[in-house]
Amino acid sequence: MVMKVIKIILLLICPFLAKGQKTTLWTANENGIFAHFVYGLTVTDKGTILAFAEARITESADDGAHHIVLKRSTDKGNNFSPSVILVKSVDGQSWTNPTIVQDSKTSELFLFYALNHHNTSTQVFYISSKDDGLSWSAATEITAIFEHNKQAWTFHLPGPGHGIQWKNKRLIVPVWHRRSISFAAAERAYGVNCIYSDDHGKTWKVGEDAPVGQFNESQIVTKANGDILLIGRTHAGKDGSFQAKVISKDKGITWSSPLEYDKGLTGSVCDIGLVRYATKPNIILVSQPADLKKRRDLTIRLSRDDGNTWAVNKLLQEGSATYSDLAVLPDKSILCMYGHGGNKHMPDTVSLARFSLAWLSDKK
Numbered sequence: 001m002v003m004k005v006i007k008i009i010l011l012l013i014c015p016f017l018a019k020g021q022k023t024t025l026w027t028a029n030e031n032g033i034f035a036h037f038v039y040g041l042t043v044t045d046k047g048t049i050l051a052f053a054e055a056r057i058t059e060s061a062d063d064g065a066h067h068i069v070l071k072r073s074t075d076k077g078n079n080f081s082p083s084v085i086l087v088k089s090v091d092g093q094s095w096t097n098p099t100i101v102q103d104s105k106t107s108e109l110f111l112f113y114a115l116n117h118h119n120t121s122t123q124v125f126y127i128s129s130k131d132d133g134l135s136w137s138a139a140t141e142i143t144a145i146f147e148h149n150k151q152a153w154t155f156h157l158p159g160p161g162h163g164i165q166w167k168n169k170r171l172i173v174p175v176w177h178r179r180s181i182s183f184a185a186a187e188r189a190y191g192v193n194c195i196y197s198d199d200h201g202k203t204w205k206v207g208e209d210a211p212v213g214q215f216n217e218s219q220i221v222t223k224a225n226g227d228i229l230l231i232g233r234t235h236a237g238k239d240g241s242f243q244a245k246v247i248s249k250d251k252g253i254t255w256s257s258p259l260e261y262d263k264g265l266t267g268s269v270c271d272i273g274l275v276r277y278a279t280k281p282n283i284i285l286v287s288q289p290a291d292l293k294k295r296r297d298l299t300i301r302l303s304r305d306d307g308n309t310w311a312v313n314k315l316l317q318e319g320s321a322t323y324s325d326l327a328v329l330p331d332k333s334i335l336c337m338y339g340h341g342g343n344k345h346m347p348d349t350v351s352l353a354r355f356s357l358a359w360l361s362d363k364k
């Protein structure tokens with residue numbers, strides 16, 4: 001009875017926990033930018049929200065001129081800083097796929113991204129921050145670690161979204177690959193592996209490939225038993241799902257085979273968000289457009305069994321919705337950053353939704 005009264009009081013003084021709150025991060029043509037697309041989201045060890053995006057300057061093209069931009073919030077997303085250009089496009093450079101990870105031991109943040117050379121090849125870089133995302137280092141290029149791959153891949157893109165730290169030790173970031181766009185789609189050998197660091201980000205190595213042929217944009221999460229679950233977008237799909245999954249039992253170096261399509265993650269072909277909410281209780285969350293044909297109806301899915309099944313599916317954004325990413329605040333409220341509105345090519349708004357586990361579990 002006492003717990004019930006406390007819960008009612010909390011809902012009265014913190015209504016967003018029950019009803020949810022949505023903050024606009026970017027809109028189309030803001031600051032002269034055509035659109036903001038492809039997102040990375042994290043909550044730092046100080047509770048600061050960092051929201052990253054590609055700022056597509058004049059057009060929607062994947063290889064058009066893009067900056068990488070950041071907004072910060074130190075008050076749980078109630079207010080955000082102005083948009084800051086972290087990686088500036090000069091002479092039409094196409095900077096893409098922001099993917100963030102933090103080392104819990106040193107508090108250093110690492111932002112991975114790539115330079116897209118007309119969809120034929122890329123260079124991969126990272127910058128780092130030691131002051132909670134206020135300032136960032138010069139860029140370090142790591143393209144060389146991918147050069148001797150077995151598939152003749154020339155195109156490498158991090159994430160997008162965020163990486164993880166395995167049990168406060170190894171830093172792990174998913175990267176997807178293919179051959180040049182000049183190859184026929186069936187000959188591009190799409191695939192995913194992970195880069196990792198065991199020395200707090202000083203050096204990075206690349207693991208073995210997950211099953212090759214379909215995988216591209218991917219997210220990872222640590223299962224309760226320490227295994228790593230990778231869920232990735234595919235092209236072909238099966239039974240209404242374009243999301244397949246594999247498992248690593250050695251902290252992201254090797255992966256299970258074959259791909260297993262997740263029948264609980266039905267929806268259109270699109271990048272998803274993935275995050276562990278808690279280990280006790282064992283909860284993993286996914287965000288994805290649930291419409292089978294179009295990028296529409298962004299839905300939050302909840303698993304209580306390490307991603308084997310999805311017991312809760314709740315609509316967050318009706319209508320047009322695209323890429324998304326997820327994070328969890330220290331007070332255990334959930335954040336979902338996503339694009340919506342606009343047309344089938346580009347969203348016209350990027351929003352950050354904040355909601356509680358209670359709202360997600362409510363069947364209303």
